[in-house]
Amino acid sequence: MDDRNDKSAKCKFVLIMLFHMLILFVEGRRVEFMKNRELLMHEGTVKTIKSEDGDVIDCVDINKQPAFNHPLLKNHTIQMKPHVHSSGTESENNHNILFQSWHKNGECPEGTIPILRTPHSNRRRRSYPTVSQKKQANDFSAPPGHEYALVALVGGQYYGARATINVWNPATYQGEFSFAQIWVGSGEGDEANSMEVGWLVNNGENKTRLFTYWTRDDYRSTGCYNLVCPGFVQTTTQISLGAAVEPVSRYGAEQFEIIITITKDKSSGNWWLLMQDQLIGYWPGSIFTSLADCSTEINWGGEITNSEFAGHHTSTQMGSGHFPEESFGKACFFEKIGYVDESGNMRDPEDLQVYVTKPPCYDLRFAKYEGDGISFYFGGPGYSDKCP
Structure with missing residues (x-):
């Protein structure tokens, strides 16, 4: 039994x-x-490259990229380079190569562009920090759930912007994001137009990714990251927008930088993007309204999203996760920030406005050295006894 x-x-x-x-x-x-x-294969893919970090890159026929699904770009002719480079956009120090992990496993052939396979859900709504032309701190409007440490140039006519930003990998939590970026914008309310470029880390992913974003209606129904929706026209075979970039800076160790330039080609009306002086592609002027001619506002700096998930301020870091007073090698920086004037010359901005939403959490300080353009440090750790 x-x-x-x-x-x-x-x-x-x-x-x-x-x-x-x-x-x-x-x-x-x-x-x-x-x-x-x-992660469906993109239409027009002629080759696929799998990266060691898990990213999947499709090499897509340049004429079949998502941009041309935009109703205003149906008969668009690709511009492979701007008619004239803005004076002063070339960097003097280009020793860092912009490297992405997928480069180890292959390259995209001529006539194609590399596009990161991205979940369809990657259409998050962005935000734009609105700065009035009054020089008062309380004239800065931060969207709910977003915090900033940035400098702003407002009230003029600008035809581009540039900056050198060192790349870090800040900690992020609970679906939150941490950005270091340039905003080039114009218009107000539903007519707010924006182009944004920089690096981001999201939701504890432990990857630092290049990104672009655009909108023509204050993020209501137009725009997206990178090439997720029609708009941005890519021309390079070398860089995949949205893919991870490496190496990143380490505390007290070697620093790695990206040089970002946005410049208006007046002949075509297109806004060109360069990284490390390499042409990446452009936003056609036709997809914008208030940005079709020029920009009236430029912001440089950091942003985080703050969900206050645990009932207190987030621990998501901005920049390096350290305050700006720790300076070089320890804090994140913007160097040689500039704007393009109506004549196509790169200029140092004057009368910059500083906007920091919560200095005990994240702060910003201009660099003290002189003679090499305008630079600043920014960032911080977030939640602490001083940042409740």
Whole structure:
């Protein structure tokens, strides 16, 4: 009798284990199916490169890129380079190569552009820090759930912007983001237009990614990151917008930088993007309203999203996660910030306005050295006894 009970118990155990294994197998296949369904191959792909960090890059026929699904770009002719480079956009110090992990496993052929496979859900609403032309701190309007440490140039006509930014990998939590970026904007209310470029870290992913963003209606129904929706026209075969960049700066160690330039080509009306002096592509002037001619506001600096998930200020870091007074090698910086004037010359901005939403959490300070353009440090750790 005992033997029969023992055998019955063993049979039940085996059946239970097989049942659990079947559930795990089915769940695994479901997760894999969902992942593959979300990361569909782009139309026009001629080659696919899988990166060691998990990213998947499609080399897409340049004439079949998402931009040309935009109703205003149906008959658009690709411009491969601007008619004239703005004076002063060339960097004097270009020793850092802009490297992405997928480069180790191949390259995209001529006539294609590299596009990161991205889940369709990656259409998050962005925000634009609104700065009035009055020089008072309380004239800065920060959207709910966003915090900033930035400098702003307002009230003129600007035809581009530049900066050198060192790249870090700040900690992020609970679906929050940390940005270091340039905003080039114009217009107010529903007519707010913006182009944004920089690096970001999101949701504890532990990757620092290049990004662009644009909108023509204050983020209501137009615009997106990178090439997720039609708009930005990419021309380079070398850089995948949205893909991770490496290496990143380390505290007290070697610093790694990206040089970002946005410049208006008046002949075509297009806004060109350069990184490390390499042409990446452009935003066609036709997709904008108030930015179709020029910009009236430029911001440089950091942003984080703050969900206050635990009932207090977020611990998501901005910049390096350290305050600006720790300076070079420890804090994140913007160097040689500039704007392009109506004649196409790069200028040092004057009468910059500083906007910091919560200095005990994240702060900003101009660099004290002189003679090499305008630079500043920014950032901080977030939640602490001084940042409740």
